[in-house]
Amino acid sequence: xxxxxxxxxxxxxxxxxxxxxxxxxxxxxxxxxxxxxxxxxxxxxxxxxxxxxxxxxxxxxxxxxxxxxxxxxxxxxxxxxxxxxxxxxxxxxxxxxxxxxxxxxxxxxxxxxxxxxxxxxxxxxxxxxxxxxxxxxxxxxxxxxxxxxxxxxxxxxxxxxxxxxxxxxxxxxxxxxxxxxxxxxxxxxxxxxxxxxxxxxxxxxxxxxxxxx
Amino acid sequence: xxxxxxxxxxxxxxxxxxxxxxxxxxxxxxxxxxxxxxxxxxxxxxxxxxxxxxxxxxxxxxxxxxxxxxxxxxxxxxxxxxxxxxxxxxxxxxxxxxxxxxxxxxxxxxxxxxxxxxxxxxxxxxxxxxxxxxxxxxxxxxxxxxxxxxxxxxxxxxxxxxxxxxxxxxxxxxxxxxxxxxxxxxxxxxxxxxxxxxxxxxxxxxxxxxxxxxxxxxxxxxxxxxxxxxxxxxxxxxxxxxxxxxxxxxxxxxx
Amino acid sequence: xxxxxxxxxxxxxxxxxxxxxxxxxxxxxxxxxxxxxxxxxxxxxxxxxxxxxxxxxxxxxxxxxxxxxxxxxxxxxxxxxxxxxxxxxxxxxxxxxxxxxxxxxxxxxxxxxxxxxxxxxxxxxxxxxxxxxxxxxxxxxxxxxxxxxxxxxxxxxxxxxxxxxxxxxxxxxxxxxxxxxxxxxxxxxxxxxxxxxxxxxxxxxxxxxxxxxxxxxxxxxxxxxxx
Numbered sequence: 106x107x108x109x110x111x112x113x114x115x116x117x118x119x120x121x122x123x124x125x126x127x128x129x130x131x132x133x134x135x136x137x138x139x140x141x142x143x144x145x146x147x148x149x150x151x152x153x154x155x156x157x158x159x160x161x162x163x164x165x166x167x168x169x170x171x172x173x174x175x176x177x178x179x180x181x182x183x184x185x186x187x188x189x190x191x192x193x194x195x196x197x198x199x200x201x202x203x204x205x206x207x208x209x210x211x212x213x214x215x216x217x218x219x220x221x222x223x224x225x226x227x228x229x230x231x232x233x234x235x236x237x238x239x240x241x242x243x244x245x246x247x248x249x250x251x252x253x254x255x256x257x258x259x260x261x262x263x264x265x266x267x268x269x270x271x272x273x274x275x276x277x278x279x280x281x282x283x284x285x286x287x288x289x290x291x292x293x294x295x296x297x298x299x300x301x302x303x304x305x306x307x308x309x310x311x312x313x314x315x316x317x318x
Numbered sequence: 319x320x321x322x323x324x325x326x327x328x329x330x331x332x333x334x335x336x337x338x339x340x341x342x343x344x345x346x347x348x349x350x351x352x353x354x355x356x357x358x359x360x361x362x363x364x365x366x367x368x369x370x371x372x373x374x375x376x377x378x379x380x381x382x383x384x385x386x387x388x389x390x391x392x393x394x395x396x397x398x399x400x401x402x403x404x405x406x407x408x409x410x411x412x413x414x415x416x417x418x419x420x421x422x423x424x425x426x427x428x429x430x431x432x433x434x435x436x437x438x439x440x441x442x443x444x445x446x447x448x449x450x451x452x453x454x455x456x457x458x459x460x461x462x463x464x465x466x467x468x469x470x471x472x473x474x475x476x477x478x479x480x481x482x483x484x485x486x487x488x489x490x491x492x493x494x495x496x497x498x499x500x501x502x503x504x505x506x507x508x509x510x511x512x513x514x515x516x517x518x519x520x521x522x523x524x525x526x527x528x529x530x531x532x533x534x535x536x537x538x539x540x541x542x543x544x545x546x547x548x549x550x551x552x553x554x555x556x557x558x559x560x561x562x563x564x565x566x567x568x569x570x571x572x573x
Numbered sequence: 574x575x576x577x578x579x580x581x582x583x584x585x586x587x588x589x590x591x592x593x594x595x596x597x598x599x600x601x602x603x604x605x606x607x608x609x610x611x612x613x614x615x616x617x618x619x620x621x622x623x624x625x626x627x628x629x630x631x632x633x634x635x636x637x638x639x640x641x642x643x644x645x646x647x648x649x650x651x652x653x654x655x656x657x658x659x660x661x662x663x664x665x666x667x668x669x670x671x672x673x674x675x676x677x678x679x680x681x682x683x684x685x686x687x688x689x690x691x692x693x694x695x696x697x698x699x700x701x702x703x704x705x706x707x708x709x710x711x712x713x714x715x716x717x718x719x720x721x722x723x724x725x726x727x728x729x730x731x732x733x734x735x736x737x738x739x740x741x742x743x744x745x746x747x748x749x750x751x752x753x754x755x756x757x758x759x760x761x762x763x764x765x766x767x768x769x770x771x772x773x774x775x776x777x778x779x780x781x782x783x784x785x786x787x788x789x790x791x792x793x794x795x796x797x798x799x800x
Contacts, residue, residue: 122470158663183665192656196588198595207588210664212580234595401796453746460743467733476796477729481743484725484789488747491778495750502757 109171111136111289112157112258117166119149119156126152130166132306134258134289139280139300142293144308150293151190153308154260157291158188184210187256191263193243197236201227201246204235209253221252225275240267248272251279259283261292328405330547331556337540344537351530359523366520372436377524379429381531382422383447386454387489389419389535393461394486397479407543409475410550412482413465414542418535420458426451446500450493457485585671589678599647603640604686610636611694622699629698630708630759634752636694637687637712638719642741642748644683645723648675649731649794658731658798668791676724676787684716700763707762710772715755718779721786722747728793750778 112134119127126149134140142150155161157168159175159182168175170182195204205218222231225245230238238246244267251259259280265273273296280290281300359377366373393415400408430448431441442448461478468474551557593600614632615625652658661671691712692705700708726744730736754771761768 122472160659160663180665183663186663188660188663190656190659192659194656194660196592196651196655196657198592199588203588203591207584208660453749456742456746460746463739464729464743467730467736467739473732473797477793480789480793480796481729484747487785488750491750491781492746495753499753499757 110134110169111138111171113169113172114157115167115169117156117168118164119152119161120164121152127156127163134291136257136287136289137284137302138289139284139303140289140291140306141298141303142291142306142308143295144293148308150308151262154188154190154262154291154293158186158260159183160188185257186260187250187254187258188260189247189250189262189264191266193247195235195243195246198234200232200234201238201249202231204246205249205253208250211255213253217253218249221249222246224252225249226271241269241272244268245272248276248279251276251283257288259288259290259292261290261294263294264292265294265296328403328407330407330410330551331554333407334544334547337544341537341540344533344540348530348533348537351526351533355523355527355530359520359527363520363523364517369437372433373520375429375433377527379426379433380524381528382429383426383451384528385531385535386419386423386426386451389415389422390454390458390482390489391486393419394479394482397475397482400475401479401483406550407547409479410543410546411539412475412479414539414546416458416462416465416478418538418542420455420462422535423451423455423458427455444500446493446497449500450496453492453496454489457489461485581666582670582674585674586678589675590681593678593682600682601686603644603683604690606643607636607640607687607690608694610639611697614698626699626701626763629695629700630704630763631756632698633691633694633700633708634712634715634756634759637691637716638748638752640687641683641716641719641723642744645679645720645744646727646730646737646740648679648724648727650727650736653731653798658794662795662798668794669787672724672787672790672794676720676790679724680717680720684720685713687716688712700759703765704759704762707768707772708759711755711758711768711775714772714775714779715751718751718775718782719748721782722751725786725790725793728790729797731794732798751775754778 110133114130114132117127117130118125130153132140142153144150152161156163159179170178170185175182194208195201196207199207201222202215202218205221206213219228219231222228225248227242227245227249230242235243235246248264248268261280264276268276277298277300280292283290284302355377360374363374365371393412396408396412396415399405400412427448430451434443435441461482464481465474465478468477548557548561611633614628618624618628649658652661661668688709691708694700695705695708723740723744726740726747727736729743730740733739754775757771758768758775761771
């Protein structure tokens with residue numbers, strides 16, 4: 106088990122239309138870490154997650170994966186991350202099985218998809234087009250991605266929205282499991298999480314930079 | 319190689335201060351060249367053998383058409399610099415070059431129509447040059463419309479810069495295609511927009527006018543960019559200093 | 574780790590074709606527009622075969638162009654709305670392949686049907702039968718370029734609310750070389766000249782567009798979509 110840092114951000118800055126959204130942000134992510142990003146609305150939680158998952162490019166500063174600059178190992182990094190954001194990224198006219206198939210970075214067998222859907226409680230909905238599922242059920246399909254992915258780092262933006270208590274328990278279990286296996290999770294949520302090994306990071310509007318506590 | 323001067327050029331303030339010194343010279347040059355060219359061409363150049371006096375409109379038409387096309391390439395180049403080096407000043411130049419270029423294209427089309435009526439009997443003729451000018455006008459309008467449609471200035475700048483570059487690649491293709499299309503349907507030997515070999519007495523004022531239009535374009539662009547800089551940087555100290563004396567007068571009038 | 578560089582093209586091609594099939598009503602929209610709009614011409618002009626014959630090739634090409642323009646916005650619009658585009662940008666693969674897959678799906682569901690239906694419209698507009706083959710060939714090849722260039726415009730306007738009209742404005746000047754040589758191919762067929770000439774130029778244009786557009790589209794998507 107290596108104590109090598111998985112992901113590191115150094116002096117990360119992000120500007121949008123002359124407004125500084127992320128200012129000189131530093132943090133480290135090690136295998137097994139669960140990092141909860143907190144902050145009021147507009148403090149930049151989603152922006153931070155998008156920056157770390159390469160959806161956005163930082164204005165300055167750098168991100169290092171396994172001590173390598175992101176620009177040098179982009180393919181390797183992006184193959185090892187999973188980002189689930191506010192939008193569910195499911196096509197309405199496709200079934201959950203079909204959606205999970207094209208969303209996956211690796212070729213999945215039918216069995217594994219069915220097993221994953223079973224675990225999130227959607228066994229009866231395998232062949233129903235996504236548009237006919239409720240918001241909560243669609244959310245559970247995206248959670249099934251967590252079961253099917255072999256990514257090392259998970260970036261989850263408000264993963265507890267629109268799911269019931271059972272779903273919340275499932276997500277917490279998945280996160281803990283992933284952390285035990287040596288993966289890392291960065292999530293933003295308002296919910297208070299009582300998990301072992303969790304670190305909290307607070308992004309505030311008033312001061313520049315982030316407080317790590 | 320010392321690229322400092324290049325990056326310094328990207329500073330709006332530096333650009334504003336440096337161009338302040340050029341403005342009076344540029345204005346003088348523009349005025350002199352344009353007046354000289356117009357008076358010479360409209361008044362003193364000899365009459366054309368076939369077209370009489372109506373050909374004189376080319377002293378406006380040709381330079382305008384010239385600058386319209388050159389202006390598009392300048393706009394695209396500014397966009398490219400902005401994309402590659404992320405220079406905000408570059409995007410400002412691109413933003414200001416667009417309406418000037420579009421206006422010049424319109425002038426070229428309008429003067430072309432004015433030329434057409436006495437010469438070929440109709441205000442509008444679908445020949446290769448005029449059609450290409452019209453398409454250039456649409457390309458300009460597209461770039462401007464695209465930039466204005468975005469809420470985020472940054473995204474708008476990037477998108478319109480890319481569109482300007484796509485247009486640049488397309489312009490030679492479009493011109494060649496329209497040329498081919500025209501010869502396809504008008505195989506007659508009379509080329510409507512053939513450039514007759516011009517008598518030097520007629521050509522010299524044209525040269526003066528072209529130079530004058532170049533100076534005019536530069537003047538208009540610099541004026542426009544300077545205003546844009548003042549607008550964008552209005553919160554900084556150096557801009558307040560420059561407009562400071564005017565502000566106090568204005569304030570007293572406001573209340 | 575399994576690399577899917579080659580099959581990501583097919584993943585997105587298959588996915589978009591499947592979506593088009595599931596939404597069949599929407600997918601045949603361009604073809605229906607094509608037929609309906611072409612029908613307007615004799616109603617607006619004159620039913621006489623003589624007057625229609627002269628403009629048939631051009632009219633069919635213009636209508637095919639409009640039909641393509643109307644549908645090309647969908648290439649990226651729904652992906653942008655539901656977040657699939659974001660997932661694509663985060664993925665490790667080069668964007669060029671999925672983009673090509675999506676544009677090819679668009680061409681297969683829009684351009685190819687237009688090309689196949691065109692002889693029927695040719696019949697309605699008194700197009701001489703010698704022109705049928707050049708018309709179909711020019712449409713099949715030309716609409717591929719139209720899909721690619723249209724997708725470029727769609728990528729530029731994807732994050733805009735009312736992007737549709739703006740898309741048509743910025744793409745139409747870029748379509749002009751395609752339509753010039755496309756309708757010329759059909760016209761050559763009518764006049765009895767070798768129509769493979771303009772068709773070859775159409776092919777060259779397609780080659781240029783095929784190489785440059787996916788790259789440009791990938792760059793545009795990275796630059797302008799996520800704000």
